[in-house]
Amino acid sequence: MRYAYLGPEGTFTEQALLQLPSASTPDARRVPCATVDAALAAVRSGSADAAVVPIENSAEGGVSATLDALATGDPLVVVGEMLVPITFVLAAPRGTALGEVRAVGTHSHAWAQVRGWMAKHLPQASYVPTLSTAAAAAGLAPDRAAAEPSPYDAAVCAPLAATVHGLEVLASDIGDDAGAVTRFVLVTRPGATPPATGADKTTVVLYQRADHPGGLLELLEQFAARGVNLTRLESRPTGEGMGRYCFSVDVAGHVADERVGEALMGLRRVCADVRFLGSYPRADRLPATVAAGTRDDDFVAAREWLRSVRG
Numbered sequence: 001m002r003y004a005y006l007g008p009e010g011t012f013t014e015q016a017l018l019q020l021p022s023a024s025t026p027d028a029r030r031v032p033c034a035t036v037d038a039a040l041a042a043v044r045s046g047s048a049d050a051a052v053v054p055i056e057n058s059a060e061g062g063v064s065a066t067l068d069a070l071a072t073g074d075p076l077v078v079v080g081e082m083l084v085p086i087t088f089v090l091a092a093p094r095g096t097a098l099g100e101v102r103a104v105g106t107h108s109h110a111w112a113q114v115r116g117w118m119a120k121h122l123p124q125a126s127y128v129p130t131l132s133t134a135a136a137a138a139g140l141a142p143d144r145a146a147a148e149p150s151p152y153d154a155a156v157c158a159p160l161a162a163t164v165h166g167l168e169v170l171a172s173d174i175g176d177d178a179g180a181v182t183r184f185v186l187v188t189r190p191g192a193t194p195p196a197t198g199a200d201k202t203t204v205v206l207y208q209r210a211d212h213p214g215g216l217l218e219l220l221e222q223f224a225a226r227g228v229n230l231t232r233l234e235s236r237p238t239g240e241g242m243g244r245y246c247f248s249v250d251v252a253g254h255v256a257d258e259r260v261g262e263a264l265m266g267l268r269r270v271c272a273d274v275r276f277l278g279s280y281p282r283a284d285r286l287p288a289t290v291a292a293g294t295r296d297d298d299f300v301a302a303r304e305w306l307r308s309v310r311g
């Protein structure tokens with residue numbers, strides 16, 4: 001198996017990938033990519049079998065690059081998810097004092113999570129965006145004296161990235177939210193859906209037929225009427241013009257669950273398009289709460305009753 005991921009070595013995405021036992025076997029190849037788009041393109045083209053990319057951040061919300069790349073283009077599906085607790089350090093070439101840091105390089109989602117710390121400790125420092133936190137660390141030389149000029153003096157990255165790139169840690173645990181977690185997804189080309197486990201999620205992108213009052217309510221009631229709980233809902237621009245949005249939704253349950261299947265059929269009828277992005281086991285293993293009247297048996301019994309009354 002060849003696993004593409006948002007690299008280089010030392011990213012939080014790599015930590016998510018390493019949670020998969022199958023990514024550490026002798027015949028597994030880990031392929032670092034510079035961007036989420038490049039990692040997903042590697043799967044689409046067949047140069048990788050699967051990709052791990054960030055999708056949702058407890059502080060910054062959805063990762064737009066991932067949501068948009070999955071919502072459009074050749075179909076891809078999510079077959080797994082991983083949660084990674086996020087701890088940031090400020091790392092710099094040996095011999096750098098905190099007071100000398102004028103510019104800080106990091107990934108935009110990392111910057112959003114250390115804004116409070118920066119405002120307090122480095123209020124004058126400017127932000128230099130990099131493609132990942134580990135790319136920021138890789139852009140700094142371990143030794144200040146030998147350093148090539150860099151557009152920033154320090155990087156916000158994972159403790160591991162500071163070690164891998166031989167940098168000195170100027171400050172640890174600089175995240176504003178000590179409990180920050182990022183959710184990553186394992187993505188493949190469409191194939192067999194992972195079997196239902198009783199603690200699953202399903203991801204879909206919903207495209208409305210036409211904008212109208214109550215349009216979102218019409219989509220949501222398909223879930224509500226079948227007792228399907230939403231765990232994420234985001235609107236994303238479709239790219240067709242101002243005010244044109246699609247909805248990216250995660251729900252508790254598997255496409256093989258009757259209530260989820262019935263909700264998807266309802267959506268298929270009322271939407272212009274429903275892009276199925278997969279059913280996969282939940283990282284937190286939390287089983288869905290299924291209300292009376294929405295269990296598989298209830299749907300089967302109702303269908304049998306209808307058949308009988310139709311004669």
Ligand SMILES: O=C(O)C(=O)Cc1ccccc1
Pocket residue numbers: 006010011012013014054057086107109110131132133134182
């Ligand atoms: O840049 C990284 O290390 C990533 O994996 C993306 C990211 C950035 C910040 C928080 C979580 C994931």
